[in-house]
Amino acid sequence: MSPFALSRDDRPDRPRPALSVIVPCYNEEEVIETTHARLSAVMAGTALNHEIIYIDDGSKDATVEKLRAIASNCAHARVVRLSRNFGHQIAVTAGLEFADGDAVVLIDADLQDPPEVIPEMIAKWREGYEVVYGVRTTREGENAFKLWTARAFYRIINKLSEVPLPLDTGDFRLIDRKVVLALRRMHERYRLLRAMTSWVGFRQVALPYERHKRFAGESKYPLRKMLALALDGILSFSVVPLRIVTAVGLCMAFFAALGITYALIGRIFGDDWVRGWTLMFITVLFFGGIQFIFLGIIGEYVGRIYGEAKQRPLYLVSEVMGPPSFGAIETLAHERGGP
C-alpha cells in the first residue's frame, strides 16, 4: 500500500511491535536473503512481537525484487523503498521514522554485525538501558588502512566535539523508543547517527562484539564517502575548526604587528631598510595560502548552512511494501505540518 493513501484514521489493525529492526540496503542482492533468514531466526528466538524494516536506498541491482519477495512471504517484513540513493545515514533515518517498536535495532545488511548479538542487546534494554551500542572488539577482513583511518577519525572527533563518541562504535545498536522519538526531532541534514545518539543522553551502555567480514558483495564506503562521513561528523558536532581559524588569525596578527614595528623602527632609525624581498615574498605566499585554507573551512560551514536552509525533505519514499505502519502515518502527519 502506498503510504500516501493513509490518513491518521487508518491506524493499522495490529498491536505495536515490541521491536523493530532497521536494515539499510544498497545493492545487497548477494546477501539480502541470507540476512533475512538469519535475522528471522534470531528474532523468532526472542519470542518478541517484531518487525524487520528494510530500507532500499535506491539499489540498482536485484535487491528490490528480492525484498519484494521477502515482504510478500514474511508477515514481519516491511520494505520502504527510497526514490534514489540517499546514503546510509539517511536510509537509517527513514527507517527510524517508519519503525513502530518499543525498541529499535539498527543493523547493516551485510552481516558484518552478527544478528546473534541482538538478544544480548535486548537483555541490556530490559535491564533499563535506553541505548545499547555495539563496540567492535575485532574487525575481521578490513585492511590496515581502514582500521587506521577509523581509529584516527574517532581520535579527532573526540578531541574536537562536545559529545563523546566511544572508540570503535558503529551504527549497530539498540535504542529505546524514547531515543527514537528524540532522533525524529533532529532534522539536521548532515548526520552521523552514532554521534547523535550520544548527544541525546539517556542511560547508555556498551556491548562488545566481534565484527565479521562482509558476508558477500563489497563495501559501499569507498575512501571518498568515508572522508565525507568523517567531515560531517566533525563539522556537525564542533565549532572547534572555526575557533582554530580565529586563534591562528590572532597569532598571525600578532606576528604582523611585530613585523610592522620592526620595519618602522628600521625605516626611521636605520639606513639599510631596502632589503628583505625574499622574506616579503615568502610572507605573501604563506599568508595567501593560509587565508585560502581558512576560507575553505568557513566555506564548509557556510555550505552546510545553505544545505540546511533549503529545508528539503531528507529523503523521498517511492514505495512501501508489507503491512502499514504507525510510523508512516506519524511521518505523513508531520510532513503535513501536524503534530
Ligand code: UDP
Ligand atoms: N548503505 C546504504 N546506502 C549507501 C551505502 C551503504 O544504505 O549509500 C548500506 C549498505 O547496504 C549496508 C550498510 O549501509 O547495509 C553499510 O554499508 P557498507 O557495508 O558498505 O559499509 P562498511 O561496512 O564497509 O563501512
Ligand code: MG
Ligand atoms: Mg559493511
